[in-house]
Amino acid sequence: MFGTVNLDIGPYTLLIPITLTGFALSFVFVPLATMSTSTIPREEMGNATGLFNMLRNIGGSIGISMATTALIRRAALHQTEIGTHITPSTMVFQQKSAAIAAYLGHRVGPAQARPGSFGLIYGLMEQQSALMAYVDVFRWTAVLAVICAASAWLFKKPPKNAAPPPGMH
Numbered sequence: 001m002f003g004t005v006n007l008d009i010g011p012y013t014l015l016i017p018i019t020l021t022g023f024a025l026s027f028v029f030v031p032l033a034t035m036s037t038s039t040i041p042r043e044e045m046g047n048a049t050g051l052f053n054m055l056r057n058i059g060g061s062i063g064i065s066m067a068t069t070a071l072i073r074r075a076a077l078h079q080t081e082i083g084t085h086i087t088p089s090t091m092v093f094q095q096k097s098a099a100i101a102a103y104l105g106h107r108v109g110p111a112q113a114r115p116g117s118f119g120l121i122y123g124l125m126e127q128q129s130a131l132m133a134y135v136d137v138f139r140w141t142a143v144l145a146v147i148c149a150a151s152a153w154l155f156k157k158p159p160k161n162a163a164p165p166p167g168m169h
Helices: 015-037 042-085 091-108 110-154
Strands: none
Touching: 015 042, 042 110, 091 110
């Protein structure tokens, strides 16, 4: 759902995807914590849960930094791709910048209207490239989530009342 956003959305458009994400995450962390501590003896449970929470926080931080890096790089890539099509020699660019300059000429004066129109067009290009980068990262995250959810079925279920693994006290 996040992979279909555009610049014309309102805050309530994101309400359903955010609510669904929060609801789905509540079904992830409890089973994950249960599976990760199911074979830990009671005496070591405090250490195990502390380690589990630390690794979960570190993993979240790494994920956020990777997503941010991907956003920055994809925005730069999309800005470059869009910029190759927006050159002063293209007819559409000349028409749009002239129309914006005519509008701005009444507001800021004719001397600053032309550079102002270039600045507005550049700002629109930045918005579009940022949006495209967010959509890319949302879609990659969705693919990663589907892969992780599918791999959960490959986990071996620990037997009930099983002895702890060798080497554990």
